Amino acid sequence: MTTTATKKRINRARILDKVIRIVNSRIRHEKKLQHILKTVAGELGLEEGFLFLLDKGQDLLVLQVAGDRIENWTGEQAYKLGEGMIGRAGSERKFLSGSLKAEAQPTHVGDPAKRIIAMPVSDDSFLYGAMVFVNSGTKRLTGAQIDLLKAVSLELGGIIQDFRMTVEAKRRVMELNALFEVSKAMSSTMNLEALVGNLVSICARLVSARWAELSITDQANEIVAGATFGKKIADTHPSVCVSLGLGNDFCGDLCAADKISWQDGTNVPFDEEDRRLLHSVGSFVSSALDKSIMFKEVESLARNNAIMVQTLSSLYNISSNMMTTVDFEELIDIILKSMIHSEGLGFDRCALLLLDERSRTLRLHKCFSRVERSPEPVTENRAESQSCEHEPPVQDIQIDFVHESGAPAQCLSERRPINVIDPGDAFFNPQGPLQSFLEFPFAAVPLLAKDKDIGVILVDHALKRRPVSEDELKNLCMLVYQAGLALENSRLYGFIDHVNRELKEAKEKLIESEKMAALGEIAAGIAHEIRNPLVTIGGFARRASGIVSPESDLKRYIDFIVAGVARLENTLKDVLNFSQDAVGGFKYFDLNVVINEALDHLRLDLQENDIQVEKDLVPSPKVFGDSRQIRHVYFNLFLNAIQAMESGGLLKIKTFYSTESGRTYITSVVEDLGGGIPVGILHNIFNPFFTTKARGSGLGLAIVHKIVTRHQGDISVDNVPGKGVSFIIKFPVYASA
Known part of the structure; x- marks a missing residue:
């Protein structure tokens, strides 16, 4: 008797030793559970062992591990707590045994000679599942064997608890690392796109999802920022979404799908812990996203303000330069060059069509195009910048000032700018002398001076091959408005200068005429006073010349008098002719x-x-x-x-x-x-x-x-x-x- 008891104790010790060795081994926990079930079944002479684990969400005991093969189990794959022998063993937490036939599936008849032994796997606080062994009908377990199975069930519970604690610890570490990365991402950049991209990848790793998406929209449901991590495998896989608490003007959503199991890498549904975690992260990052959105708006406003300041500065410089001259042609050169200058409006080509009021036609007056090197600043000496600009030979191009002539005539007749995106549109660019010139998207702006039509300015981006933007068109309209006033001032100045010249010439002619008239009157009076005695002197001198002998010295003197009188008479004749009017x-x-x-x-x-x-x-x-x-x-x-x-x-x-x-x-x-x-x-x-x-x-x-x-x-x-x-x-x- 003593020897038998000793053998039983030795067998029990040997079995527990094997179980403990398996527990302390470095193999995966699934293998540990499998080896323990197989070892215990073999040592106790049982056919096979199975392990059902508790699914808390559904209160089910689900078959997860077998000592040999899970397919050998002929019963149900899952049992609800309290139902069936296995379910009752788990809910009542006690050892139960019975016929396998009672637990078999309806499609299996079951062997009535075989019995099952069900024992809860638990500790003082938690139920982890149920350990089930299949036994032949003749095999009976002793009390010592049942105590051994209870000890083994405690070891199994410990393994399961350790594994779950390890998984939980790893998950917490991963969550902490993810939160650290979230904090680092929040502090590393204020760029909204970069921040959203970092956050969506971190959140995907946080909940073990293959796919995640973060999107932010405004009140008009326009996407402000968004990013996607991974690729969504199927829409049927479970997903989880949380809303981000952003400002009143924006909405945000953080979604994840295709969760990967820690155990086997398969797709599993998200649990409440995942939702809570995503919600916590969403709340945590909302303030950072708010600040980033605000920073993006401030940055956008700053860029727009910088562009506006640059545009206004360019327009101011151009306007100032236009004030340096009143010459019409020189003013046109300044206006057109400023349109193609890189520090001006930056177009590639520009042209001016002037309206001929008499013939009612628009005639190409001058055009400029950008060359490879940018011209000198428009505020610099104009003679120096000529070499950097290309003025193609102006062809004698003219179109009728009628609506059918296309955008140039339409914009002037309607007094509004026209932005032509498709130069092939016959309505805006019909066949004619201008069609080959307007081969790229262009804009036409009317050049007006108060209520007077002056002409049309055409611009395009021929080198960039792109249309004129709306902002560029607005800036062009502002410049053309100033140009119209400057050209009108030039015209008025030219008219006033012409009138002043005419008045000056008329004044000079009047003064000269009055001077000549006064001089003529004086000369006429003097001429008449001199003429009478001169005629007498001349007459007597000529008569004396005919009387005196040619050989006489007196003859020579008299001839001198006659010649002098003749010269005086010619002079008097000129004086009288000058005085006549x-x-x-x-x-x-x-x-x-x-x-x-x-x-x-x-x-x-x-x-x-x-x-x-x-x-x-x-x-x-x-x-x-x-x-x-x-x-x-x-x-x-x-x-x-x-x-x-x-x-x-x-x-x-x-x-x-x-x-x-x-x-x-x-x-x-x-x-x-x-x-x-x-x-x-x-x-x-x-x-x-x-x-x-x-x-x-x-x-x-x-x-x-x-x-x-x-x-x-x-x-x-x-x-x-x-x-x-x-x-x-x-x-x-x-x-x-």
Whole structure:
């Protein structure tokens, strides 16, 4: 008896020793449970052992481990607590045994000779499952064996508890690491996109999900920021979502799906712990996301403000530069160059079409395009920046100012900008001379000055091959508005300057006329006073010359008196001609005839001085005036030319029609090669009694100037010292001519 008891104790000790060795081994806990079941069944002579683990969520005991193969179990795969022998063993926490047939599935008949032994796996506080052994009908367990099974069940409970504590500890460590990473991500950047990307990957690892998504939307349901981690395998897999507590203007959602089991890597549903954890993380990161959103908005406002400041600064610089000139063409150059300048509006090409009110057409006036190197700043010297800008040859392109001519005409007629995205749209860019020029997306902006239509400005991004943005169009409209005012000021300045010049010329002519009139009256009075005694002296001197003998010395003296009197008579004649202001007898005459008559009077002088005459006369130019006075004008000019070319030369005479300030003139040019007029006396040549000749009266050019002025004409001088001088005479052409 003693020997038998000793053997039983030795067997029990050996079994527990094996169990403890298995418990302390380094194999996985599933293998530990499997080896223990197999070892105990073998040592106690039982067929096979199985382990049912408790699913707390559903109060089920689910078959998880078998000593050999799970497929060998012929009963149900799960038992509800309190139902069946296995369920009652778990709920009542006591040892139960019975027939296997009672626990078998309906499809299995079960072996009535076989019995099962069910024992709870638990400790003082928790139920972990039920340990079940299949036994042959003849095998009976002793009390010692049952006590051994109870001890083994405690070891199994310890293994399960240790494993769960290890898993929980690892999970807590992972959660702490994830929270640390969340904190680190929150403190490492204020960039919203980067923060969202970091957070979504951390949250996916936190709940062991293959897929996660974080999205933030505004009140209009537009996505402000979002990021996705992994790839969603199937929509049927369980998912979990939590809302983020962001500000009133934004909503956020954090979702995860495809949770991976710690034990075997399979997909398992999310539990309340996962939801609580995601909710905690969501609450934790909401403030950081709020700050990041605010930072992004502030950053966006700062960028927009910087762009606005840069734009306003550029517009200010351009406006300031436009104030440096009132010249129309120079102003257009400044405006167009500022549109293609990198520090201006930055377009690639720009063109100006001016409106011709008379023909009602838009004509291409000037265009510029960007070159590889950016032009110098628009505030720099304009001459230096010319080399950096390309001004293509301006073709004679014009379109009718009608709605059917496309966007340029439409924008001016409707007085609104037009942004053409598709240059192939025939409505905005129909076939015509401008179609090839507008081959890229472009914008057309009307150029207005108050209520006056000036033209159209066209811009595009030909190099970048992109449309004009709305912000660029707004900036362009602001510049074009300023440009319209500047061009109107230029036009008004030009008009005022023209009027001032006309007034100044009229004033000078009036002063000259009054001076000449006063001088003429004085000269006429003096001439009349001198003429009477001079006629007497001349008459007696000529008579005496005929009486005195030619051999007498007195004859020579008398001839000196006669010659002097003749010179005085010619001078008096010039003075009287200068003082006359007759306009009676004006009629239309052929200017060519008058010029040829003046040449005929001087033909002998021309021949004697070996002077060639070259004529280029327009056919039958009609002038309204006194042909006798006009003949005297050309006679004096030809005579001056002959006197200037005493050693021979060439006298050129040319007539042609010209237009100035909208008025038509018949213009004549008398050119000689007599060496020109000294620059120092050029301003005095039309003054009366000014002469550099020993025998001149100084009234020749003064009389010429007066006659031309009397005929509403103009005379000017083109002097080339050392070569010659040209007198340009203009007579107005009247409609009745």
